Every structure is written in structure tokens, then in C-alpha cells.
Amino acid sequence: MKERRSLSSSERHPSHFGRGGLKLRRMKKLSVDVWSDVVCPWCAVGKRRLEAALAKFPHRADVEVVWRAFELDPTAPRVAVGDNAERIAKKYGRSRAQVEEMTAQLTRLAAIEGLDFHLDRSRSGNTFDAHRVLHLASERGLQDAVKERFFRGYMTEGEAIGEPEVLVRLAAEAGLDPEEVRATLATDRYADDVRDEERAAREMGISGVPFFVIGGKLGVSGAQPTEVLLRALEQGWASVEAATGASGGSEAAVCGPEGCG
């Protein structure tokens, strides 16, 4: 236990002391915000591991999961041209053999989570529209289903995830009204929401996905093992409990303007 020097007021936890820096929730709800991209194999693995953690989490009924937008390559064309492994090797300056070895390992790890990856047939592309559809899906209470369908389309089935008509078809299979999806894609609906989430990711210093934010505060980077995610959920829940206790006003062992209770 060390003592810190007092800091000048501007030095002192600038973000923590401000209004709302400590959020006292009154309802026991635990938010889980996951930044991810559709064309991100680790994000699909992370989704399975999160689900496994939630299955073991006693308060899972009070957990609210929202998938947030992140584009690994905002400059990607609608549909990426050419062979996937070749394109990745070229882009990241690796040999084709290196890319294939990494892909094979990722595929083995995904299989452990019950995922059937066929990344050799993946057809990458721009994912901005996919994120817009995920916003629509969220409004319709179908975000999880659509996210799942997009992942499978990209990782397993070789669907060209940047093509509007592919998004319409996959989203419809997950329960959305295809006409509504088509109408959304024909306009710029939800574009600002997607950009807001991407800006939030930048402001939090998120440089890779998946990135889990538990209870609005606790950040977990990467498709961490289920046990790590479960521990993060438990921490987040305890924090919610402490905060709701703190704001309940019935807390004992505290002195206030009305005396010591």
C-alpha cells in the first residue's frame, strides 16, 4: 500500500471525476457491448466464447448484449477481388504459406467452438452496409440472429458480404423483412449510428476486434477464453451491484448530512 501524492486538480483522474464518470445505475442490468466486424474470424470465435460464458453466468437474464460496428478495412471495395489468401498475403506482406498456416490454425480453434470455417472460400468486401443492417436488426430485436447469419455467410459459406442483395437475403433468412432491408440499403439510414460506434471505438483506443466492454467500463480485448469472459461478467455484475447499492440510499455504515446510519 503506497501513498500517492496529491495531484493538481487537472492531473487528477481527468475522466473519472467528471459528471457521470462514475455511473450509478439504479437497475441491475449488465450491458455487454461488443465491437466486431463481419469479416473477422476471431469475432465469430469470440461470440461463441461469450455465449458459453453467458450460459454459465447466473445473471444472464439481466445481461444485454449489443454488437457494435468496427470496420477492419473501411477502404475495402464492395467485393474484394481475387483469391482471399493471396490478397491477405499481399496486403500484410506475408507469404501465402504463412497465411494458409494461420488460417488453418484459426479454423482448428473455431472448430473447438463448434464453428465450421471455410475461409479459403471467403469473399471479403466493405462491411459498412452490413453494420447498417445490424442496426436495423437491433431495432427489430433480431440483432443476434442477423449477426450470426452474417458470420456464417462469410466464414462458412463464401457469401460476398459486401453485396447489398446478399445482405438482403441473409438478413431475411434471419427474420428481417427483405423489403425493409432493401429500403434501408437504398438510403443512408443508420450510417450515422455506425459512424458513432466506430468513433467511440477509436476514442477508447480499440485497434482490434472483438473488443468487449462489460458494464460500460471493463474492457476485454480479443476472443479471450470463456473463463476470462465469465470472470469479466462477474466483475461487471459485482460493480452493478455495488453501484445500485450505493445509489439506493438505504445503505448502512455511512455518515451523511442526516447523521450516521
Next chain:
Amino acid sequence: MKERRSLSSSERHPSHFGRGGLKLRRMKKLSVDVWSDVVCPWCAVGKRRLEAALAKFPHRADVEVVWRAFELDPTAPRVAVGDNAERIAKKYGRSRAQVEEMTAQLTRLAAIEGLDFHLDRSRSGNTFDAHRVLHLASERGLQDAVKERFFRGYMTEGEAIGEPEVLVRLAAEAGLDPEEVRATLATDRYADDVRDEERAAREMGISGVPFFVIGGKLGVSGAQPTEVLLRALEQGWASVEAATGASGGSEAAVCGPEGCG
């Protein structure tokens, strides 16, 4: 596991998504900021319970405790007039018997923590100056010792904690230079620091003390049992670990602009 609707950008966790809302620390240090007042018996109990929690905490060497200012009664005169129990009974509209019963119970609980309370002889008063001295003490690496001395002076020894010369004497016993304390009290040194901390408490919605903020984020209200404080420390530490991992850039199981690692 429920789905949340997407919210408009202004509704969405206003404080969490902003710059620094999620603080990614690079060093594994856990801050513990405790808002308290010198004339707060539960704060003295809370200090002991925090110390007991830290004694059981494996990373206690990396914990930094800072005591933050809170005035239970900013309008108090330098030295409160009259019998303590009578004054409290009158102020809070309770009978003298009720106040004495509460005091007796608090004294029993304090004794369990090794504290020898004699609140019948307490001489309350304005604590703004005491908080200023605690800031000086913090700069001299003696905040814990001075805080401890002030608590004992008020809770056990019936020292008039609002009297500048009492503060000088007690602070000197804890190791501060009495002339420096006297010089500090003769000016308005640290007044802004005290007010900054009090404003931070208001902004966080803190209405009673002690109030512990672990890792800048997790709030614990009241002199909670040692086990609760220990659990909060563990949560805070795990959060620091997750955040330092997240910002380290060497994390696996994540896809970034440079590919999937």
C-alpha cells in the same frame, strides 16, 4: 441474455463512450480514492476494514490509496458548541436516547476493528482546514499517518478538530513540520484542491461517506465488510489487468488492420 434496441447516439451510454470513458492504463497500479470526513465515525471504521482488505490482497504493493475531502456539514462553526449527543439529537430530530443507542452500537462495531471510540467526548467542528492539512500531508507522503491521527484525535481523544492549533499539534505528531502546517492554515493553500474533491463527490452523486472508488471506476458506498472491499479490490485489479492487456498491442485472438493475430 436479452437484446437491447439500438439507441440514438445521444442516448447511448453518454459517459462511457466519450474520450477517456474507458481508461486504458498501461501500468498495473490500482487507485483507491476514499471520500471521507474527519468527523465521520464510519469513515474511521471503513479505514480499518480497507486496511484489513489490503492485508489480504496479493497486489497490495501496487495499490495507491488517496483520501479525498468530504464535509458532512460545510456550515459547521470552527468548534461546535455544547454536548455532542444533545447537538446531534437536536439537529437530526432524534431523541437523546436514540442518539446514545446508535453511538453505543457504533462504538461496539468500532471496537471489533480495534478502534477505541469515545464519541461522548467528541468536539465536532468545521473540517475544511483539516482537509487542507491532509492535502499538505499527501504532498509529504504522510497522508495516511495524519488521517489516522486526526481520526484518533476526534473519535477517541475529544480533540477540537476545527481548531487550527489542534490541527498543527496533531499533524506534527504524525510527522509534519508544525511551522509548515501553521503557514498553510494561515493562507488559503489547498482550498481549491479540497473544493475540487468535494465537487467531484457531488458529481458522482456521493451523499454519504466513506465512499470508496476503486480503480477510478468501481464505487463502494459505506464502511462495507472487509470481504466486500477485498472483492472490490480484486475486481478493480482484474479490470486493470484486462485494460493493460488490451492496450499492450501484443494481444492474440484479435483481428486488426494488420490482420488476425
